[in-house]
Amino acid sequence: MNLAAWNTTLQFAGVSALFALSIYASLWTGVLSLAPVFFGAVSAFTFGWATMTLGLTPVAALALGAVGGGLLGVLTAFLVLRLESHYLAMATIALVLIGRVLVINMEGFTGGVAGTLAPGDLGTWFWCLGCLGAAAYVLARLRGSRFGLAASAVREDPAVAQSLGISPRAVQLVGFTLSGVFGGVAGVLQASFLQFIGPDTFYTHLGFTTLAAVVLGGAYHWLGPIIGAVVFTALPELLRGPLGEFDSIVTGLLLVVIIVYLPRGLVDLRRFRLLRGRGKAVVSE
Amino acid sequence: MSEVLAIEVEGLVKTFGGLRAVAEVDLRVPPRSIYGLLGPNGAGKTTVVNIISGFLAPDRGVIRVHGRETHGLPPYRIAREGVARTYQNIRLFPGMTVLETVATGAYHRRRSTILGAVLLSRAERRERAEVAAKALALIERVGITASPGALAETLSYGDQRRVEIARALAAEPRVLLLDEPTAGMNDAESRQVGELLLGLRAEGLTLVLIEHNMRLVEEFCDEVTVMNSGAVLAVGTLAACLEQPDVREAYFGKRSDARRIETLRRARRG
Structure with missing residues (x-):
């Protein structure tokens, strides 16, 4: 693979990482949701329409995508948070399916089956790393905060969290809002890099590969989804040379091995803490 | 009465x-x-x-x-x-340290906001220091001998019960x-x-x-x-x-x- 191809691959890895952080944001509060794909679709097509038809500048349209994504996250939260765990996950998958139907049928807005063009101004390293860095910064700041502790508590044991005065719904609403903003921004960047988006750009495939990236990298620390996304985008490209189209067998196997031996993913603070504790015990003996 | x-x-x-x-x-x-x-x-x-x-x-x-x-x-x-409580079958949060667990108990006594946390405002920093100090004092008071940085789930049975008491007390x-x-x-x-x-x-x-x-x-x-x-x-x-x-x-x-x-x-x- 040449340098230009690597450049493109890693840029897409950055966008996947942003999608992965979007999934992580709600998973942190104990909600498995594929809604980020839907948030991404809505903001990407809004981006295409706002820049191409309304003549908005790409940066203004990016801001619109972020805010719109956040609002959509809030709306989705009110819609689906009354459901229990797996029904909730199913409902977010349904959102992804509905998204495709909307894209196909709202032709004037999305270009329908043929898809639509989007400006490539934001398809640069600057915007890719800038947005990813900002998202990671927000999550890193929140980690040890009042919200961060509450989010982890709700995820691990919502009943005990409640007995400490934490409202799981309120915490999850924040999670969905963050998820919406990140997903919205990721959608805009995806559209900028591809410069063409259609009904299949934001569909189940994107959702499941991103989810796989989160599982691989680890869903208990913000660094996990980023690493998982980079591995999951770069590895297939590396394997395509020697293995041809069998590359997905290797990535699939890798995922199974990770789930079996590192169920909490590559980046697992709990494992690090256990190892550190063991090291201390050995030293003190 | x-x-x-x-x-x-x-x-x-x-x-x-x-x-x-x-x-x-x-x-x-x-x-x-x-x-x-x-x-x-x-x-x-x-x-x-x-x-x-x-x-x-x-x-x-x-x-x-x-x-x-x-x-x-x-x-x-x-x-x-x-009203705070502890549990017959110990229920700690996996992956959290003793200090984090007790600090989580202080949730509804805190005023910190999302924005304050992201911007790391002065109020946020002060509150975090206060919460940590209070949590450490509680950990000592209930008689936990393990390090506050240890994973709560790895503590002895008795210490885990004490962590639960400290977590409940953090809610004042x-x-x-x-x-x-x-x-x-x-x-x-x-x-x-x-x-x-x-x-x-x-x-x-x-x-x-x-x-x-x-x-x-x-x-x-x-x-x-x-x-x-x-x-x-x-x-x-x-x-x-x-x-x-x-x-x-x-x-x-x-x-x-x-x-x-x-x-x-x-x-x-x-």
């Missing part, structure tokens, strides 16, 4: 399928007391605690915490009314419900917990504890309610309750049973 009760339960009923786990239970816990909830296994003690803390909805009955009706409220609202409750706080502890450790309870009572806290260690109950509880098969058998001081024949029967079996067991023993020996 002029003073408002810390906890007042009237006519509490809870059935699971055909089983009456709690049948017409009344409970009157005076403020600033250490109150024992006793009874053999399956008497319905934990169910009562689960209902008071909102984990279970009662079929019938009234619950007042410091005069305010709390039945029907979600658990997090009851917690904000000043007015009423603390303790479900077998000394289970798995030796006598010295249990006494230490008892001394802790005395200190908390002196600060104005009301403590309700489910406890099987009779020596501990005798020494530290002001008053007790004895339950059996979901109903209240006796209320009063431990000594007075143990005078009642039906309490003795619930704990030690019927007198005729005792006689039969004694006969059997003799027969075996002879």
Whole structure:
């Protein structure tokens, strides 16, 4: 693979990482949701329409995508948070399916089956790393905060969290809002890099590969989804040379091995803490 | 009684399928007391605690915490009314350190916002330092010997129970419900917990504890309610309750049973 191809691959890895952080944001509060794909679709097509038809500048349209994504996250939260765990996950998958139907049928807005063009101004390293860095910064700041502790508590044991005065719904609403903003921004960047988006750009495939990236990298620390996304985008490209189209067998196997031996993913603070504790015990003996 | 009760339960009923786990239970816990909830296994003690803390909805009955009706409220609202609890089967958050676990308990005493946390405002930094200092003080007070940076789930059984107490205290409750706080502890450790309870009572806290260690109950509880098969058998001081024949029967079996067991023993020996 040449340098230009690597450049493109890693840029897409950055966008996947942003999608992965979007999934992580709600998973942190104990909600498995594929809604980020839907948030991404809505903001990407809004981006295409706002820049191409309304003549908005790409940066203004990016801001619109972020805010719109956040609002959509809030709306989705009110819609689906009354459901229990797996029904909730199913409902977010349904959102992804509905998204495709909307894209196909709202032709004037999305270009329908043929898809639509989007400006490539934001398809640069600057915007890719800038947005990813900002998202990671927000999550890193929140980690040890009042919200961060509450989010982890709700995820691990919502009943005990409640007995400490934490409202799981309120915490999850924040999670969905963050998820919406990140997903919205990721959608805009995806559209900028591809410069063409259609009904299949934001569909189940994107959702499941991103989810796989989160599982691989680890869903208990913000660094996990980023690493998982980079591995999951770069590895297939590396394997395509020697293995041809069998590359997905290797990535699939890798995922199974990770789930079996590192169920909490590559980046697992709990494992690090256990190892550190063991090291201390050995030293003190 | 002029003073408002810390906890007042009237006519509490809870059935699971055909089983009456709690049948017409009344409970009157005076403020600033250490109150024992006793009874053999399956008497319905934990169910009562689960209902008071909102984990279970009662079929019938009234619950007042410091005069305010709390039945029907979600658990997090009851917690904000000043009710905290620990668990019979220890429930800590996997992956969290001791310090993080206790700091999580301070949630509804904090004013920190998302924006403040992201911008790391001065108020946020000050609050985090305060919460950490308070948590460390609590960790020391309940007698945890392990490092605050250790994973809570790796601590000894007794220390894990102490972490639960510290986490509950971080919420600065007015009423603390303790479900077998000394289970798995030796006598010295249990006494230490008892001394802790005395200190908390002196600060104005009301403590309700489910406890099987009779020596501990005798020494530290002001008053007790004895339950059996979901109903209240006796209320009063431990000594007075143990005078009642039906309490003795619930704990030690019927007198005729005792006689039969004694006969059997003799027969075996002879």
